[in-house]
Structure formats: C-alpha cells, structure tokens
Amino acid sequence: MKELAILLIYRALLPLLFIFAFPGWVVKMLKRGGFGTALNERIGIYTTEAEFEPSGAVHLHAVSVGETALALKLLRKWQAAHPGTRFVLATGTSTGHAFASMAEVPGLRVTYSPLDFPWMIRSYLNRFEPSQVVLIEGEIWPNFLRIAQKRGIPVGLANARVSPHSARRFLKIAPLLRPFFSRLSAICIQEEDHRKLWETLGIDPKNIHLTGSLKFDPQSSDAPQLSKDFTKMLSSFGNDRPVVLAASTFPGEETLIASAILAANPQALPVIVPRHAERRAEVFETLTKAGFNPILRTAFQPPNAGKKNVFVIDTTGELATWTSHADVVVIGKSFLSTGGQNPAEAILARKPLVFGQHMENFQPLAAHLVEAKAVLVASSETEISKAIRTALVPAKSASLSENAMLVLARHDGATQKHLQILQHTCQTA
Numbered sequence: 252m253k254e255l256a257i258l259l260i261y262r263a264l265l266p267l268l269f270i271f272a273f274p275g276w277v278v279k280m281l282k283r284g285g286f287g288t289a290l291n292e293r294i295g296i297y298t299t300e301a302e303f304e305p306s307g308a309v310h311l312h313a314v315s316v317g318e319t320a321l322a323l324k325l326l327r328k329w330q331a332a333h334p335g336t337r338f339v340l341a342t343g344t345s346t347g348h349a350f351a352s353m354a355e356v357p358g359l360r361v362t363y364s365p366l367d368f369p370w371m372i373r374s375y376l377n378r379f380e381p382s383q384v385v386l387i388e389g390e391i392w393p394n395f396l397r398i399a400q401k402r403g404i405p406v407g408l409a410n411a412r413v414s415p416h417s418a419r420r421f422l423k424i425a426p427l428l429r430p431f432f433s434r435l436s437a438i439c440i441q442e443e444d445h446r447k448l449w450e451t452l453g454i455d456p457k458n459i460h461l462t463g464s465l466k467f468d469p470q471s472s473d474a475p476q477l478s479k480d481f482t483k484m485l486s487s488f489g490n491d492r493p494v495v496l497a498a499s500t501f502p503g504e505e506t507l508i509a510s511a512i513l514a515a516n517p518q519a520l521p522v523i524v525p526r527h528a529e530r531r532a533e534v535f536e537t538l539t540k541a542g543f544n545p546i547l548r549t550a551f552q553p554p555n556a557g558k559k560n561v562f563v564i565d566t567t568g569e570l571a572t573w574t575s576h577a578d579v580v581v582i583g584k585s586f587l588s589t590g591g592q593n594p595a596e597a598i599l600a601r602k603p604l605v606f607g608q609h610m611e612n613f614q615p616l617a618a619h620l621v622e623a624k625a626v627l628v629a630s631s632e633t634e635i636s637k638a639i640r641t642a643l644v645p646a647k648s649a650s651l652s653e654n655a656m657l658v659l660a661r662h663d664g665a666t667q668k669h670l671q672i673l674q675h676t677c678q679t680a
Contacts, residue, residue: 253430254430254431257393257427257430258393258394258397258430261393261394262369262394265367265368269366292362292363292365293363293364293365293366294365294366294368294371295365295366295368295370295371295372295373295374295375296374297374297378301378304360304378304379305337305338305339305358305360305379306379306380307337307380307381307382308336308337308338308339308360308379308381308382309329309336309337309338309339309381309382309383309385310338310339310340310341310379310381310383310384310385311325311326311338311339311340311341311384311385311387311409312341312342312343312364312384312385312386312387312390313340313341313342313343313347313351313387313388313390314342314343314344314347314387314388314389314390315343315344315346315347316344316346316347316350316567316568317593318347318387318388318389318390319340319342319347319350319351319387320350321387321388321409321410321465321466322340322351322385322387323340323351323354323356324465324471324666325385325387325409325465325666325669325670326338326340326356326359327356328471328666328667328670329670329673329674330356332670333674337358338356338358338359338360339359339360339361339362339379339381340359340360340361340362341361341362341363341364341365342361342362342363342364343363343364343390346567348361348363349567350567350568353568364390365395367392367393367394367395368394369394369398372394372395372398372399373398376398376399376402376404381404382404383404383405383406383407383673383676384399384404384405384406384407385406385407385408385409385673386406386407386408386409387409387410388408388409388410388411388412389408389411389412389413391408391431391432391435393431396431396434396435397431397434399434400434405436405437405676406434406435406436407435407436407437407438407439407672407673407676408435408437408438408439409439409465409669409673410439410441410462410464410465410466410669411438411439411440411441411445411449412441412612413445413448414590414611414612414614415611415614416611418448421448421452422448422451425451425452425453428452428453429452429453430453431453432449432452432453432454433453433454433455435454435458436458436676437458437460437672437673437676438454438458438459438460439460439462439668439669439672439673440459440460440461440462441462441463441464441467441662441665442461442615443461444615446459446461460668460672462665462668462669462672463661463662463663463664463665463668464616464662464665465665465666465669466593466595467595467616467659467661467662467665468659468662468663468664468665468666469599469656469659469660469662469663470663470664470665470666470667471665471666471667474575474599474600474601475571475572475574475575475596475599475600476572476575477572477575477576478572478575478576481572481573481576482576484548484551484562485520485522485562485576487553487554488520488554488560488562489518489520489556492518492519492520493516493518493519493520493578493579493643494519494520494522494576494577494578494579495512495515495516495519495520495521495522495577495578495579495580495581495639495643496522496523496524496573496574496576496577496579496580496581496602497509497512497521497522497523497524497580497581497583498524498570498574498580498581498582498583498592498596498597499524499525499526499570499582499583499584499592499593500523500524500525500526500583500584501525501526501583501584501587501588502530502533502537502587502588503587504583504584504586504587504588505523505525505534505537505538505561505563506537506538506541506543507586507587507632507635508521508523508581508583508586508635509521509523509538509541509543509561510541510632511632511633511635511636511639512581512636512639513559514632514633514636515635515636515637515639515640515643516639516640516643519639519643520560520562521543521561521562522561522562522564522573522576522577523538523545523561523562523563523564524563524564524569524570524573524583525563525564525565525583526583526584526592528565528566528567530565531547531549531563531565534563534565535547535563538561538563542559543559543560543561544558544559544560544561545560545561545562545563546560546561546562546563547563547565548562548563548564548565548566548569549565549566570596571596571600574596574597574600574602575600577597577600577602578602578603578642578643578648579602579603579605579639579642579643579648580594580597580600580602580603580604580605581604581605581606581635581639582594582597582604582605582606582607582610584609585606585607585608585609585610586607586609586629586630586635588609589609589611590609590610590611590612591606591607591609591610591611591612591613591617592613593613594606594610594613594616594617594620594626594655595659598625598652598655598656598658598659599659601652601656602648602652603627603642603647603648603651603652604620604625604626604627604642604651604655605626605627605628605629605635605638605639605642606626606628606629607628607629607630607635608628608630616658619658619661620654620655620658623654623655623657623658624650624651624654625651625652625654625655625657625658626651626655627641627642627651
C-alpha cells in the first residue's frame with residue numbers, strides 16, 4: 252500500500268516536472284542539433300516497422316556521452332565473448348545518441364530511452380521485448396523498474412555511482428526509494444565502502460557485487476592512440492612546444508587555465524577542450540576578450556605566429572585522442588565548478604595530472620591519487636601554473652604517471668567481472 256501511494260504521488264508530479272524541464276530541454280536540443288535525430292523515440296513513438304527490430308536483445312541504457320562510452324566498452328567485450336548476442340543501446344541525450352551511432356558497432360540498434368511515463372515504457376517494451384536491461388551508472392526510474400519486473404525482465408545497474416551529495420540526498424528519502432531500488436536484480440559497485448548505502452536503499456545484499464569501475468579498468472581500456480591529422484595541426488603552432496591540455500572545462504576555467512599554462516611556460520601551447528562543444532562561441536568570445544587568439548578545431552586555419560594562440564577543441568568524442576598528444580593534462584570542472592571530470596583517460600595515456608580541489612564526483616579515486624602522490628593539486632592560477640611547471644619536468648612526469656597507473660590497477664578486471672555477473676543474472680532470472 253505504501254509503495255502504491257508513493258507511486259501515485261510520483262505519477263502525479265511527473266507531468267509537472269516534465270513541463271518545468273521542457274523549455275530547458277528544447278534549448279539544449281537546439282544547441283546540440285538533437286532535433287535531427289529520432290527524438291520521437293524518446294516518447295515511445297517509432298517510425299520503423301516493429302518486425303525489423305532486434306527482439307529479445309540485451310538493452311543498455313546510458314545518458315550522456317560518458318555513460319555511452321562505458322556502455323560501448325561493456326557491449327564490445329560482451330559481444331566478443333558471446334558473438335551471437337544482439338544489443339540495443341538506448342541513450343538519454345542527443346550527444347549520447349550521436350556518439351553511439353558513430354561507433355559503428357555491427358548489428359547495434361541505437362535508440363532513445365523512453366521517458367518514465369507508463370505508456371511510453373510499454374510502447375518501448377512491446378516493441379523490443381528485451382531479454383535484459385543494464386543501466387549504466389544511474390538513470391533509475393520507478394515506472395520503468397516496476398513495469399519491467401512485472402514482465403519478468405531483469406534490470407541490472409552497472410558501474411553504480413552515487414556522488415557524496417546524491418548519497419546524502421538519497422539517504423534522507425531512503426524509505427521512499429526502497430520499493431523501487433529493491434527491484435534491481437543486480438548491482439555492480441565500484442568500492443566496498445558503497446555497499447552499505449545500496450543496502451540502505453533497499454537492494455538485497457546478495458544482489459550487490461563488488462567489481463571495481465568500468466571507467467577505470469586498465470585491462471579493458473586501450474591507451475589512446477596518436478593521430479597523424481592531430482599531429483599536423485599541433486605542428487602548425489610550432490614544433491617542440493609543450494602541449495598542455497585542459498580537459499572538459501566549464502565556464503571561467505578556459506581563461507584561468509590558459510593564463511596559468513602560459514605563465515608556467517610561455518612556449519607551451521594551451522589546448523582547451525570544453526565539456527560541451529556547443530559552448531564554442533562563448534569560449535571563443537571569453538578567450539578573445541582576455542587577450543588570447545583562440546583557434547577553433549571546427550574552423551581550423553594555420554595560426555599566426557607571435558600571438559597568444561589557444562587551440563579550442565570544439566568537437567565531441569575526440570578527447571581521448573587529443574589526450575594522447577598532451578604533455579600535461581589539467582582536469583576541468585575541478586577549479587571553478589564542483590564535481591570534477593574523469594581523469595582515467597589521461598592516466599591510461601600516461602600523462603601527468605593536475606586537478607583542483609573539487610573532484611567530488613570521482614571520489615574515492617581522486618583521494619587515492621592524492622594519497623599515492625599521483626597527481627598535483629592546485630586551486631589558484633599561481634598554484635596551477637606552478638603545478639604545470641613541475642609536471643613538465645620529465646622525471647616528475649614519469650613518477651606521477653607510474654603512481655597513477657598503480658592506483659588504477661585496483662580496478663583491474665572490472666569489465667570481465669561485470670560480464671560474469673550480468674550474464675548470470677539474465678540466465679537465472
């Protein structure tokens with residue numbers, strides 16, 4: 252009875268939440284070009300014939316590009332181990348959808364995950380009849396879990412992640428969440444310290460499995476490779492210039508980090524990769540006003556020598572490759588915003604790391620990196636500049652990279668552990 256009451260309240264509030272969020276969603280779609288994709292599938296309306304859909308496939312649900320990349324990593328390993336398995340990858344954003352579509356995985360059906368309205372979910376499940384659903388990191392929706400369980404479809408949570416802020420919020424409303432979270436058939440956690448939280452949220456202890464992180468698993472992650480085209484572009488700025496890359500920056504960080512880079516070494520080339528490529532005009536204007544000469548990747552022209560050039564990578568899905576060309580990587584969203592960004596790609600590329608004091612979304616990894624002396628932490632422009640100067644010293648760079656790889660080794664084999672657990676869950680459901 253309690254669950255029904257909670258569900259009725261949730262279903263009454265859901266349309267209001269949708270109406271409230273709709274204008275912001277439209278703006279995002281316009282900026283990201285999402286209206287050119289099959290967004291009708293987000294509301295359970297499909298234009299292709301149902302008979303051509305991969306019925307009975309394993310479905311992976313991701314939201315943004317980051318989660319989609321993890322889903323693709325898991326999917327490829329799964330496909331390699333069991334070549335006959337069919338997959339559907341459902342994303343929550345247009346950028347995630349575009350990234351999955353560009354992956355060119357043979358036989359993969361890319362769609363949008365339905366909004367959590369019952370008729371949209373039923374339309375989705377009626378069409379695809381998934382054998383299993385795997386949620387990547389989060390995106391847990393009450394109606395979806397309830398309807399899937401009624402149909403006997405196991406739903407697992409891979410690479411389960413809850414930030415400290417979200418954990419505190421979840422614990423406050425744990426009694427309201429338990430009826431829905433308890434429907435998860437398996438959950439793969441990254442750290443043993445997280446187990447108690449998920450038990451409190453209603454997950455059966457036998458369904459909680461310690462696997463480590465898909466994101467940080469060095470065994471299943473190939474080091475990013477150099478690109479001849481990228482090398483040519485960087486060479487046009489001048490040979491033998493140290494490349495300092497600012498990864499996934501947020502507003503205000505572009506000028507802060509670019510200034511710190513040139514203060515550390517006037518010969519260094521600042522390469523800025525904004526977290527959202529659609530911010531290109533804003534980033535360009537901000538850097539120009541600060542006295543820099545920004546060069547956009549999407550409108551690349553050989554730069555003029557003698558200017559304070561900053562190379563801005565305003566594309567999606569290229570960060571890993573650009574990281575392989577860097578001499579030092581500075582992690583965005585860790586200085587003027589909160590949460591931080593994923594440092595794993597830089598570590599796998601064996602690049603020395605610098606980040607700020609706001610890496611909340613990547614704890615306890617960030618704390619482990621600090622403890623192992625595998626990263627340089629800075630806050631002010633002066634400290635960032637000093638850290639970059641230190642990281643450019645070859646011996647220090649090698650030491651930081653080696654220590655960071657030892658930290659990632661704690662997650663070695665995480666992808667294989669995920670596969671074993673999720674496949675077993677489907678077989679025993």
